[in-house]
Amino acid sequence: MPELPEVETIRGGLDRLIVGKTIRSVTPLVEKSYQASPEDTSNFAINASIAAVRRRAKVLIIDLSTKYSLVIHLKMTGQIVFRGDQDFGAGHPTVSMIGELPDRSTRVIIEFVDGSHLFFNDQRKFGWMKLIPTVEIQNLPFMQKVGPEPLEDDFTLEQFKARFKRKGRSKVKAALLDQTVIAGVGNIYADESLFGAKVHPERLVETLTDQDYQNLYDNVRYTMKLAIKKRGSTAKNYIDSEGNRGNYLDTAWVFRKEGQPCPNCGTTIEKIRVAGRGTHICPSCQAKY
DNA sequence: CACTTGACCTGTCCGC
DNA sequence: TGCGGACAGGTCAAGT
Numbered sequence: 001m002p003e004l005p006e007v008e009t010i011r012g013g014l015d016r017l018i019v020g021k022t023i024r025s026v027t028p029l030v031e032k033s034y035q036a037s038p039e040d041t042s043n044f045a046i047n048a049s050i051a052a053v054r055r056r057a058k059v060l061i062i063d064l065s066t067k068y069s070l071v072i073h074l075k076m077t078g079q080i081v082f083r084g085d086q087d088f089g090a091g092h093p094t095v096s097m098i099g100e101l102p103d104r105s106t107r108v109i110i111e112f113v114d115g116s117h118l119f120f121n122d123q124r125k126f127g128w129m130k131l132i133p134t135v136e137i138q139n140l141p142f143m144q145k146v147g148p149e150p151l152e153d154d155f156t157l158e159q160f161k162a163r164f165k166r167k168g169r170s171k172v173k174a175a176l177l178d179q180t181v182i183a184g185v186g187n188i189y190a191d192e193s194l195f196g197a198k199v200h201p202e203r204l205v206e207t208l209t210d211q212d213y214q215n216l217y218d219n220v221r222y223t224m225k226l227a228i229k230k231r232g233s234t235a236k237n238y239i240d241s242e243g244n245r246g247n248y249l250d251t252a253w254v255f256r257k258e259g260q261p262c263p264n265c266g267t268t269i270e271k272i273r274v275a276g277r278g279t280h281i282c283p284s285c286q287a288k289y
Numbered sequence: 290c291a292c293t294t295g296a297c298c299t300g301t302c303c304g305c
Numbered sequence: 306t307g308c309g310g311a312c313a314g315g316t317c318a319a320g321t
Contacts, residue, residue, distance in 0.1 A: 002314065002315095003315090006314080018298090073315080074314090075297095075314085075315050075316075076313065076314055076315055077298090077299080077300095077314080105299090112308085122298095123298080123299055124297085124298045124300085125298050126298065126299095126315070127315090136314075141317095142316085142317095169291070170292065170293095170294070171292095171311090174292080179316080180300080186315070188314060233314075234314095235298095236301090236313065237313090275293080276293075276294065276295090277314095278312075
């Protein structure tokens, strides 16, 4: 799915596009994609206005004026797309990557009183949207366990190390992907960060040196910041809140570059399987031992 | 307990 | 062209 940079890009877009708008209706098209009672929806979503749009890890949070929030996880193929009331129909400039909405992947439609819409699309139906009291968000199991935000100013190298060390017998890539260790890293940026740090994804955490930790810490943060600047990665489904693709993969080092020369040393980039995920490495730059 | 694998879904691509 | 299997940005439950 959308990893931290993609969700952050969507957050920024929604912050500009929907804050202050008032919800006229919420229409779930697939039951498991929208988790809320009809009573809660009519009492706390209908006629509510959008107060703020936040992000924690890969979770998007839309706070409503009623002290309820729409909490959204896009998983692998979720999209949140805004359409103004003039935007319908093919050929309109803001209808960029996808055509008219709703389409067959649309799972929830939110209509605002000004006639604009927010569409929750999700090809694979893994993602969800739930309406819960804002104060309850911190009690969600995921929120209880999720690790620190890697881009926060108070996230230090020491904190990074300490959280990794609890996973001593894991492979480094598995630890990076583990949301209870640090928040927001997914398959694309794990591979990119490991390449940048010159660390092989199958190294056990307990073998990491201080220099490895420094390199990983620096590269996770660098990669995430760069990816936000590039507005995320579009490997297949990802688009931002206006339907535009992300540009990070144009300059990726190794992700989906198998068979191509390493930008660092020219060795052919390989694709292997680590922690059950497709994994891209330069076998020369990222030595296993 | 710590760590790895399968399941959840739909769509696409690749080999036979 | 058809069909089966592998794979896809994530996370949880169940397995070892």
